Amino acid sequence: MAWVTPRIGLRGPPLLINSLSWTPVRHASLTSAIERGIRKSQNLRGSPSRFPEPARSPPSRPRFQKPARNNFSRFDEDKFVRTGSFEGLPREHRDVRPPRPERVKRHKRKRGQDVHHPTDAVPERIKSEVKIPTSIPYTTPASEFIYGTGAVEAALRCSRRQLYKLYLYQGEDEELSPAKIKIRKLALAKDIKIKMAFAKWAQLMDQMSAGRAHNGCILEVSPLPKLPVQSLRSVSAMTDTHFRAELAPQTREEAAVNGTSDIIPILHPAPSTPEEQPRHRFPVMLLLDGVVDSGNVGAIIRSAYYLGIDGIVFAGRNSAPLSPVTIKASAGAAENMTMLYARNEVEFIQRSKANGWRFYAADAPTPGVPVTHLDRLSMDGSQDGNGHPLAGTPSVLMMGSESSGLSAHIKSHADATVTIPGARHSVYLGVESDPARIDSLNVSVAAALLMDMFLQTRLAVSGPVKKQKMW
Known part of the structure; x- marks a missing residue:
């Protein structure tokens, strides 16, 4: 028979008193029982000590050390599933890195040859439905869309405008x-936003270019500079x-x-x-x-830029x-051409003439009017003929x-009139001698010849x- 006697003032579980021996017995807690089971299992594994030290996990191996060679039979599949460790696998099975790609030989870049990266041709994943x-x-309210690869590339290279976005x-x-590819690289170099367009964007870009051919390339830009002037000042020497x-007033915008x-x-x-010495002039x-046709104006700007005209003045409000x-008709030449604007063309002509400039009016040949034929200067600069x-x-x-042609109030202030005589026109009958009645050239063609x-x-x-041989 046994009974429990409470222990007053002491911590711990109550004492169990046996009726025969009166020996106090302490109940074992759950934690101590687990510890005894662990020690017992360690003793059964062959440990010489009755209470051995708890097993410690081996220190983690540094990454730079090669793992020890293990037998393939010791590979623990469950451990691999839990931790992802390949310990126990042979070396040929342990290396899961993808093989290195073969090194591509880089060819030397020749002068004037562009070298493109393979991703330049397809910079983004092409989408069929967008x-x-x-x-x-x-x-901005003043923005405009210019289109065509030539015009867009010239705008990016010249940088005379504000460049907003490339499509x-x-x-x-x-x-x-x-x-x-070249235009995209120029835009990336200038930190310009690029929008790659796919699928039905073709119809939208047709609207952006007002139905004209855009070659899949459109750039949003600010207007092209056209400086307002009142006159041209004097030039002192040919070597200048x-x-x-003389600038005209203009607003801040x-x-x-x-x-x-x-x-x-x-x-x-x-x-x-x-x-050869430099040719001064x-x-x-x-x-x-x-000149109201935009195609003619673009063609004139292109010819003027190529031949070396120093600037173009747009007179009045009729051009x-x-x-x-x-811009597209000029093939991008307008992006680097000096262009001026004279609001009052008569005042512009008079002030510039006072500063030493001479004005020549281009006109169709008039029968019966005496003319003087001029020849080109020879190569050494001397004058031939007249x-x-x-x-x-x-x-x-x-x-x-x-x-x-030129308006009468402008033609009256010219110093001389220049013309290109037609080969089929009679000096006295003029265009009446030609059955086809072709009295003049296209304004862009005539401008190119006179320039x-x-x-x-x-x-x-x-x-x-x-002749090259064809193999």
Whole structure:
């Protein structure tokens, strides 16, 4: 028989008193029982000590040390599932890294050759179904979309505008063309936002270009600078590198687009050989009055830029604006061309003439009017025949509209009239002697011919082209 006697004032479980021995017995807690079971299991494994030290996990191996070679039979699949450790596998099975790709030999880049990365042709995953917006908002109220690879590339290279966003279209199962790859790299170099367009974006880009061919390349930009002027200032010598213009008043917003610099550079042709001296000349400008066709204006700007005209002056309010159609027709030449604007063309002509400039009006040939034929300057600069009056003063060539030519109030202030005589016209009968009645040239063609005469462009002749063998 046993009974429990409470222990007053002492901590711990109560004492169990046996009726025979009166020996106190302490109940074992659950924790101590578990500890005894652990020690007992360790003793059964062969430990010499009655109470051995608890087993410690081995220290973690540094990553830079190679794992020890283990037998394949000791591989624990459950441990691999829990921890992902490949310990126990042979070395050939333990290496799960993907094999290194073969090294691609890089070819040396030749001069003038572009080297493209394989991802340049497909910069993003091509999507066959995309949701397109209903419209494309402008970044600023004055923004405009220019299109075409030539115009967009020229705008990116010249950086005369504010460049906002580039849109590149890529069709399904096709790669970007070399021209688009070059444009995308230029935009990335200038930190310009690029939108890769797919699928039905083609119809939206047609709306952005007003239905004209855009070649899958559209750039949102600010307007092209067109500096308002009142006159052209005097030029002191043929060796001058620039001249100045008298600026007209403009608002703060116009000045942010057009700038405020009155310096106009003079383009001197570079020598073709090291022994040749630079060819200096007085500046030659082009004035357009009433040319309303955007394609003609673009073609004139392209010819003027290529031949070396120093600047173009747009007179009055009748000329075609510098729209995206004009920019595309100029093949990007407008992006680097100096362009001025004269609100009052008569006042502009009078003030510039007072500063030493001479103005020449282009007109169709008139029968019965005596003319003087001028020949080109020879290569050494001497004058042949009747001489060339354009060699001694800065000059302005004035071109009129496609239908009626120069207006009468502008033509009356010209110093002389220049014309291109037709080969089929009689000197006395004029266009009446031609059955087809072709009385003049297209304004862009006539401007190119007259600018070539004014600038004394030399003709470059090379030897015959050798025939290449076809294998």
